[in-house]
Each structure stands twice: as C-alpha cells, then as structure tokens.
Amino acid sequence: MNFRVIYFLIDEAINSIKQNSVMSFLSFLTVTISLSVLAMFLIVFMNLNSMIKSIGDDLNISVYLNRNISEDRVSQVRDQIKFIRGVKSISIIPRDAAWADLKNKLQYQRDIVELIPGNPLPDLIIVKLKSIENTNSVLKELSFIKDIDDIRYGKSVVNKFRSGVKLFNFVGGVIVLLLLSATFIIVASTINITIIAKEKEIKIMKLVGATNSFIKSVFVLEAMVLGLVGSILAVVLINAGYFIINSKMQQVYHFAYVFTKHMNIISLNMFVIVIGLVICLSASFFSVNSLLKSIIKK
Amino acid sequence: MIRLRNVTKTYQDFVVLNHINLHIAKDEFVFLVGPTGSGKTTILNLLTREEVPDAGKIYVGMTSINELNERQVANLRKNIGFIFQDFKILNRTIYENLAYVLKIQGEKKQIIKEKIDRVAELVGFESKLYCYPHQLSGGEQQKVCIARAIINKPHVLLADEPTGNLDPDASLEIIQIISKINLDNTTVIVATHDKAIVDLMRKRVIGLHGGNIVRDQQMGSYHEF
Numbered sequence: 001m002n003f004r005v006i007y008f009l010i011d012e013a014i015n016s017i018k019q020n021s022v023m024s025f026l027s028f029l030t031v032t033i034s035l036s037v038l039a040m041f042l043i044v045f046m047n048l049n050s051m052i053k054s055i056g057d058d059l060n061i062s063v064y065l066n067r068n069i070s071e072d073r074v075s076q077v078r079d080q081i082k083f084i085r086g087v088k089s090i091s092i093i094p095r096d097a098a099w100a101d102l103k104n105k106l107q108y109q110r111d112i113v114e115l116i117p118g119n120p121l122p123d124l125i126i127v128k129l130k131s132i133e134n135t136n137s138v139l140k141e142l143s144f145i146k147d148i149d150d151i152r153y154g155k156s157v158v159n160k161f162r163s164g165v166k167l168f169n170f171v172g173g174v175i176v177l178l179l180l181s182a183t184f185i186i187v188a189s190t191i192n193i194t195i196i197a198k199e200k201e202i203k204i205m206k207l208v209g210a211t212n213s214f215i216k217s218v219f220v221l222e223a224m225v226l227g228l229v230g231s232i233l234a235v236v237l238i239n240a241g242y243f244i245i246n247s248k249m250q251q252v253y254h255f256a257y258v259f260t261k262h263m264n265i266i267s268l269n270m271f272v273i274v275i276g277l278v279i280c281l282s283a284s285f286f287s288v289n290s291l292l293k294s295i296i297k298k
Numbered sequence: 299m300i301r302l303r304n305v306t307k308t309y310q311d312f313v314v315l316n317h318i319n320l321h322i323a324k325d326e327f328v329f330l331v332g333p334t335g336s337g338k339t340t341i342l343n344l345l346t347r348e349e350v351p352d353a354g355k356i357y358v359g360m361t362s363i364n365e366l367n368e369r370q371v372a373n374l375r376k377n378i379g380f381i382f383q384d385f386k387i388l389n390r391t392i393y394e395n396l397a398y399v400l401k402i403q404g405e406k407k408q409i410i411k412e413k414i415d416r417v418a419e420l421v422g423f424e425s426k427l428y429c430y431p432h433q434l435s436g437g438e439q440q441k442v443c444i445a446r447a448i449i450n451k452p453h454v455l456l457a458d459e460p461t462g463n464l465d466p467d468a469s470l471e472i473i474q475i476i477s478k479i480n481l482d483n484t485t486v487i488v489a490t491h492d493k494a495i496v497d498l499m500r501k502r503v504i505g506l507h508g509g510n511i512v513r514d515q516q517m518g519s520y521h522e523f
Contacts, residue, residue: 005404200386201398207346208399208450209376211368 013222016194023190030186031230034179035272039238041172048165061127064150074123084141086134093124187283191219195291216288223284231276235269299324299485305354307340314340316509327480329496330489332506338489342456346378347371379447383459385439392442393427399449417445421475437468448479457488469495493520
C-alpha cells in the first residue's frame with residue numbers, strides 16, 4: 001500500500017464523515033462526553049487516593065505501655081517496635097515528662113491534680129508508619145509484644161474515608177462503563193450506516209480489485225478519525241476545565257494543592273486518547289466484521 | 299481465453315448452471331441470451347469470482363480461478379472490466395468517479411488524468427467530465443460505467459444487461475462503444491435481453507435455458523431460426 005493509497009483512504013474517511021454529518025457529530029459528541037467524564041472521574045479518583053495516602057502517611061499509632069515496668073524494659077520495647085517491618089520512626093514520651101506536661105497544662109486546676117496520687121500516666125511510644133498499608137501488619141506485630149497496655153490509631157476515620165472513596169469509585173466506574181458502552185454503540189452504528197450508504201462504493205472497490213482488508217480499512221480509518229478527533233476534543237475540555245477549576249480552588253482553599261500534587265496530566269491526556277482510539281477501533285471492527293461480510297457477499 | 303469445464307452452480311436446491319462447458323477465444327464478442335434465471339448473470343459472477351462453482355473448473359487465460367486466494371482474486375479483477383445495468387455511479391463528478399478506481403490502485407495524479415482523458419475520448423464524453431450523474435442521461439451514465447470498466451485496459455469486459463435501462467438509440471450507441479472496445483483486443487461477454495441489439499450485431503450468441511447451453515451460434519440472432 002503506497003502513500004497515495006493511504007492519502008486516498010484518509011480522504012475517503014473524512015469525506016464520509018462529512019457526508020454522514022449527523023451521525024458523525026453524534027459520535028464526536030459521545031466520544032468527547034464519555035471520555036471527559038472518564039477523565040474527570042480519573043482526576044478525582046487519583047486525587048482522593050493520593051489524599052488517603054497523605055492522610056495515611058501522617059497517621060500515627062500510639063502505643064501505651066504498662067505503668068509498672070522499668071526504664072530498661074521501656075527501652076527494650078522501644079527497640080522491638082523500631083525493628084518491626086513497616087515502621088518508619090518512633091518517638092517516646094516518657095510518663096514523667098507527660099505528667100509534668102499535663103500538670104503544666106492544668107495549672108489552673110491544681111486542686112484536681114493534687115487529688116491524683118502519684119503519676120497515673122503510662123509511657124507512650126508514638127509509631128510513625130511508612131505507609132497506611134502497613135497498619136495491620138504492624139498492629140499484629142505489636143500484639144505479640146509484652147507490657148503493652150493499649151494501642152490507639154485513627155482507624156475509624158481512615159476506614160470511613162476509604163469506604164466513601166470505594167463507593168465513589170464504584171458509582172464512577174459504573175457511569176464511565178455505561179458512557180463507554182454508549183460510545184461503542186454509537187460509533188458502531190455510525191460505521192454501520194456508513195457501510196450501508198457505501199454499498200455502491202464497496203461493490204465498485206471489489207470489482208476493481210480491492211481486497212476485503214482494503215475495503216475494511218476504509219471504515220476502520222473513519223472510526224479512527226472519529227476516535228481521534230473526539231478524544232482530542234475531550235483532552236482540550238479536560239485540560240481547560242482542570243486548570244480553571246484548579247486555579248479557582250487554590251484562590252479559595254490553599255490546601256487545594258493536593259489536587260495537583262500527584263497528577264500527571266500528560267499521562268492522563270495520553271490515556272484518554274488511547275482509550276478513545278481503542279473504543280472506536282473495536283466498535284468499527286465489530287461493525288465491519290458483522291455487516292461488511294454480508295455486503296461483500298451480495 | 300475463457301473456459302468453463304463441466305461447471306455446476308446451485309443455489310440451495312435450484313440448479314442455475316448444469317454441467318456447462320464453454321470456450322470463449324481471445325478478443326471474441328459473445329452475447330449470452332436466455333430467459334431470466336437461465337444462468338447468464340451467474341456465468342459473469344463466476345468469471346469475476348464473486349461466486350465459486352459447486353463443481354467444474356473455470357479458466358481465465360491459463361489460470362484456474364477456482365482456487366485463487368483473496369489477493370489473487372483482487373489481481374484477477376484488475377484484468378476484468380464490469381458494466382452494470384444500474385450503472386452504480388457514485389454521487390461525485392464523472393472525473394471523480396473514474397479517478398476513484400485509479401486512486402484505489404494508488405495511481406499518480408498525472409497517470410489518472412491521462413487515463414481519464416483516453417477513456418473519455420473513447421466513449422465520447424470529454425465535455426461532461428465535471429458533471430454530476432444527475433446531470434446526465436441514462437445513456438451518458440452508462441458511458442461513464444463503460445469508461446470506468448475499461449480504464450485499466452482489461453483483457454476481458456463483462457456487461458450485465460448494459461442496455462437494460464436505455465432507449466433504443468442510447469442502446470445502439472452503447473453497444474457500438476462496446477464493439478469498439480472489442481476491436482481494441484478486449485474479449486467481450488454481454489448478457490442481454492435486448493433482441494434488437496443482438497440481431498443487429500450478428501456476433502456469437504450462446505443461448506441458455508434452465509442452466510443448460512441450448513445453442514451456440516456464430517453470427518447468431520436472439521431467437522434460434
């Protein structure tokens with residue numbers, strides 16, 4: 001196939017889109033809308049997940065030791081915790097320092113403090129994790145260490161946040177799946193209509209020596225143009241929308257930097273274009289294989 | 299040039315061609331006549347490999363076309379021109395209709411122009427090249443169809459009822475053009491119901507009936523005497 005034939009095929013695909021303008025416009029529209037929604041969903045998905053990660057990174061486990069253990073034992077427990085896999089760092093708040101601090105804070109309620117006999121506070125070891133994913137394994141290891149009285153961490157907050165994100169991912173996934181299916185169906189219908197409208201051309205192409213794969217390539221190329229233009233429009237929309245919303249958010253909420261921190265917009269753009277092409281190409285293969293066979297055999 | 303040996307073709311239980319044997323020499327002009335359903339169009343479709351026979355062998359030149367693969371079929375069709383009764387002209391200018399065939403084959407612009415000028419002169423519509431099909435009469439549209447069929451100088455020209463939609467004058471003009479192409483070393487096979495044309499031309503006539511060859515006459519007429 002020389003470059004003149006490729007030029008001819010592209011020219012035919014563009015002419016066909018022009019001739020079949022209503023269906024082509026609908027195809028562009030659905031490709032653009034569904035890919036834009038997919039991209040928006042991905043942006044929110046990636047940011048929520050990175051937020052979970054950020055929160056998880058800041059999550060500490062507070063380990064309260066028994067009050068009646070010696071300083072040597074406290075040091076031993078501290079060393080045991082330090083070498084647990086998944087632990088990033090630890091810090092100790094000795095019971096005496098914690099008690100002095102509390103008394104200092106409660107200096108206006110000195111009467112109450114003096115009613116308490118001795119130091120009621122335990123030694124506290126604050127464990128910082130490498131990742132929130134290590135929480136369960138670290139908790140399990142901690143449960144094997146003697147002289148630990150109590151363990152506390154922000155489990156409920158993180159779990160609630162996680163289940164919210166899971167729900168969001170599920171609903172978003174279903175919406176995106178429905179939109180991509182609609183795109184598939186509309187592009188396949190557009191190609192079907194083109195094939196039926198081009199019955200005469202197909203007959204002529206066949207009789208002048210065009211192979212079946214050549215004839216198929218005319219329609220596959222048309223779908224590629226639909227996919228490419230639709231996804232480029234989606235990319236333009238996504239980028240414009242993303243930067244406008246992001247800059248507005250940063251003016252209002254300074255913490256909004258989170259929404260750009262983990263985003264790789266170029267990868268997202270590439271992903272959207274590839275998905276657009278894959279959907280349109282698979283739709284065209286579906287149409288071409290089912291409908292073109294019967295027309296070619298006529 | 300073309301040989302059919304013991305060719306049988308059936309559609310479901312209906313026998314369209316029944317053990318047909320036929321030989322058409324190079325540069326011959328042959329009319330296929332017979333009632334509807336006698337197998338005329340099926341013979342043309344077998345020659346372009348749109349259909350394959352249930353039994354028997356078909357040769358175009360020295361090649362048996364029964365066992366050709368897709369690419370070889372495509373090459374076979376490049377050497378066969380086909381004229382339809384219903385023209386099958388695209389809704390583009392006549393120049394674009396003719397160029398379409400050549401663009402599929404990846405021809406250069408200059409070659410396309412030269413070939414179009416040649417066939418336009420041969421069939422006589424140089425002044426109509428930039429008209430659209432709806433601006434042409436039936437006869438002129440059939441001329442376009444002929445020009446498209448011969449643009450690659452095929453060895454064989456097949457015509458299925460080429461005058462079926464035309465008035466007598468236009469029919470005569472079309473058959474004269476086809477005859478001219480035949481004189482230019484092209485084997486021509488015309489399937490027709492057009493009695494006047496067959497009787498006028500006095501070429502070889504092969505009569506078909508019920509899937510059988512019932513007569514084969516040199517300088518024949520539409521009806522057997």
